[in-house]
Amino acid sequence: MLGRIDWMTPDDHPDLLAAPVRAATRDAAERVRVAAIDPDLADTAAFCERYGVPLAASANCVVLAAGRGGAVTYAACVVLATRRADVNGTIRRHLGARKISFAPMDEATGATGMEYGGITPFGLPEGWPLLVDEAVADTPHVVVGSGLRRSKLLVPGSLVGELPGARVMPLTR
Structure with a gap:
């Protein structure tokens, strides 16, 4: 597996995933693994350093608020921790x-049913x-949130690109 962490099947540890997750x-349970982590280390850099996961195998998912004509819609984007999303372009x-803009924390957590940082x-x-980002889909295995700060998921990058509503494309500058 990846890093210094005990990856387990989600069926054996459903308590480590938020309900929508x-x-x-x-x-896809056979392609997904989950691991308990210290919730104080949920942020990407701290997690990767403590658990020995390369930044290039960790992806961040952010919720965006897109406005046009007074209406706001939400979207999410996923990029590797080593890259920056071209949000404004x-x-x-x-x-x-x-x-x-990045959605405010209370709006992002309220809309997703997930914890901030997870x-x-x-389950969006x-x-x-x-x-x-196409680099996420091309990564053999990537670590993403579990919906909770106290755990992480390990999944094939290609699985992220297969999720409902997903569009794989170059997102970084």
Whole structure:
């Protein structure tokens, strides 16, 4: 597996996944692993350093608020921890937004049913666009959130690109 961490099957540890994530990973359980972590180390850099996971095998999922004509819609994007998403260029244009920003924490957690610092592309609200950087989809195994700060998921990068609403494309500059 990856890093100095005990990866387990989600079926044996459903308590380590937020409710929407449990439902979203059910059909792909054989391709998904989960591990308990120290919740104080949920942030990517701290997690990677403590558990020996390369930054290039860790992906961040962020919730974006895209505005146009007074209406706000939400979307999520996933990029490797070693890359920066082009939020104000590529992503804003793809979403057809006039203005785009990171969604406020209370809106992101309320809309997803996930904890801040644990938001993952698995189990996002139906109908949300999910933009996946092509480098994530090309990574053999990637670590993402579990919906909770106290655990992480290990999944094939290609699985992230297969999620409902996912669009794999270059998202970084």
